[in-house]
Amino acid sequence: MGKKTQDNANKNKEKRQARKLEQRRIADAMSHVTNANKLKDIASLCKELLVYRNNDLEVEMYIQRVTDLDKNVLQWAIDLTERNMKKLYETCAWGWNKDKKVEEMTDDGAWYLIARNKTGTLLAFSHFRFDMDFGDPVLYCYEVQVESEGRRRGLGQRVLGVLERLALATRMRCVRLTALTHNPAASAFFRACGYILDETSPSKEDAAHYEILSKATDGDKDGEPSPSDQCPLSDGMRAVHVANSQ
Numbered sequence: 001m002g003k004k005t006q007d008n009a010n011k012n013k014e015k016r017q018a019r020k021l022e023q024r025r026i027a028d029a030m031s032h033v034t035n036a037n038k039l040k041d042i043a044s045l046c047k048e049l050l051v052y053r054n055n056d057l058e059v060e061m062y063i064q065r066v067t068d069l070d071k072n073v074l075q076w077a078i079d080l081t082e083r084n085m086k087k088l089y090e091t092c093a094w095g096w097n098k099d100k101k102v103e104e105m106t107d108d109g110a111w112y113l114i115a116r117n118k119t120g121t122l123l124a125f126s127h128f129r130f131d132m133d134f135g136d137p138v139l140y141c142y143e144v145q146v147e148s149e150g151r152r153r154g155l156g157q158r159v160l161g162v163l164e165r166l167a168l169a170t171r172m173r174c175v176r177l178t179a180l181t182h183n184p185a186a187s188a189f190f191r192a193c194g195y196i197l198d199e200t201s202p203s204k205e206d207a208a209h210y211e212i213l214s215k216a217t218d219g220d221k222d223g224e225p226s227p228s229d230q231c232p233l234s235d236g237m238r239a240v241h242v243a244n245s246q
Contacts (some may be wrong), residue, residue, distance in 0.1 A: 029137040036130035036170035045169040052158045058118045059155060066110040073114060077125045078102055080145045088180055092209040113162055115155060123150035126159050133176060134200045139167035141177040160193055168217040176214040
């Protein structure tokens with residue numbers, strides 16, 4: 001066998017090995033997502049974070065699949081999203097389409113983190129999913145919404161902290177989210193909490209009205225406090241799918 005033929009054979013072997021490794025990586029990633037979505041007691045992964053106190057604010061949180069969520073709570077979440085986000089959507093290429101938003105929020109893959117005070121008043125929620133995104137197993141945060149009486153009290157940061165803990169515990173690669181570029185306060189909020197521009201974000205040359213931000217899960221493995229717990233900005237600075245009104 002000539003040298004050129006041997007070199008080609010070696011290259012083909014390396015390509016086959018690379019394909020097998022990638023196929024195995026994808027299979028493992030999909031397995032992590034499947035296992036996360038099968039969890040019955042997901043709160044046990046982050047139970048110490050589900051009670052939040054800040055001066056006179058005392059909040060309890062719980063997590064449910066959308067299929068198990070009380071219909072009145074779901075309707076509140078939809079209404080809050082419209083109140084907080086409609087104007088922001090109307091000033092970008094997406095536009096506001098309530099039917100489309102409701103369809104997104106009621107998808108069978110949706111999970112909800114609900115925050116309420118000790119009297120039962122609903123204060124905040126996050127709609128998130130465990131999913132494959134660009135070949136990665138991720139916890140994708142679709143919404144973080146906070147009522148006006150819950151803002152500027154660190155509640156938004158705690159919600160992010162819960163999502164990050166869940167992502168780490170379920171072996172997701174990161175928490176990933178979409179932020180509107182015409183809501184700079186939101187981007188500043190997320191970046192202060194440790195989120196950076198994701199490799200899947202559209203380039204500036206594309207002039208997109210949104211960007212993709214993410215926070216890797218491996219950053220918390222050393223036992224250091226999560227940047228979301230140290231975030232110096234108030235959650236009154238609305239994030240993606242979080243209004244910038246006070």
